[in-house]
Amino acid sequence: xxxxEAIIRPEKLDEVRAALERSGYPGITITEVEGxxxxxxxxxxxRGEEYRxxxxxxVKVEIVVGDGEAETIIQSIIESAYTGSVxxxxxxxYDVSEVVRIRTRExxxxxxx
Numbered sequence: 001x002x003x004x005e006a007i008i009r010p011e012k013l014d015e016v017r018a019a020l021e022r023s024g025y026p027g028i029t030i031t032e033v034e035g036x037x038x039x040x041x042x043x044x045x046x047r048g049e050e051y052r053x054x055x056x057x058x059v060k061v062e063i064v065v066g067d068g069e070a071e072t073i074i075q076s077i078i079e080s081a082y083t084g085s086v087x088x089x090x091x092x093x094y095d096v097s098e099v100v101r102i103r104t105r106e107x108x109x110x111x112x113x
Contacts, residue, residue, distance in 0.1 A: 001064060001065065001066055001067060001095070001096040001097075001099060001108070001109065001112070002064070002065055002066075002067060002070040002093055002094065002095065002096060003062065003063070003064045003093070003094040003095075003096045004061075004062070004063045004064075004065065004070060004073055004074060004077070004091060004092070004093055005060060005061070005062050005091070005092040005093075005094070006060070006061045006062075006077045006081065006089060006090070006091045006092075007033065007035070007058050007059070007060050007089045007090050007091075007092075008058065008059050008060075008061060008077070008081040008088070008089040009058065009059070009081065009083070009087060009088065009089060010032070010057055010058065010059050012059075012080065012081045012083070013030065013059050013061075015080040015081070016061060016076075016077055016080045016081050018080070019076040019077070019079065019080035020061075020063070020073065020076055020077070022076070023072055023073060023076045025063060025065060025069065025073055027063065027112075028061055028062065028063050029061070029062040029063075030059060030060070030061055030062075031059070031060040031062070032057065032058075032059060032060075033057075033058050033059065033060045034055045034056065034057055034058065035055060035056065035058060036054055036055060036056055037086075037087065037090070039086050039087065056087065058089065061077070064096055064099060064112060065112065066109055066112065070093065074091055074093065077091055078091065099111040099112055
């Protein structure tokens with residue numbers, strides 16, 4: 001099993017969610033986060049003055065899937081979150097050793113369904 005974490009632009013969330021649902025995987029966790037990458041934020045202007053915004057709002061999308069589904073989900077996220085500009089985000093993939101559904105105590109792949 002794999003845990004897929006994607007840090008994306010907030011305005012791309014609806015597109016990413018729709019793409020994931022089309023991929024057959026509607027179960028996701030969404031968290032509003034803040035941060036920056038290599039660009040260290042952006043420079044903006046307000047009333048003629050420039051100022052740096054170094055912590056930007058982002059959205060973290062988390063999904064746990066079976067090994068065979070991971071690449072499909074990753075590609076769905078990449079295609080739907082892409083703008084071609086700095087700040088599009090990142091996708092992280094982790095190995096998951098165990099999943100337990102609390103209500104039924106099912107484990108492993110069965111707990112994901």
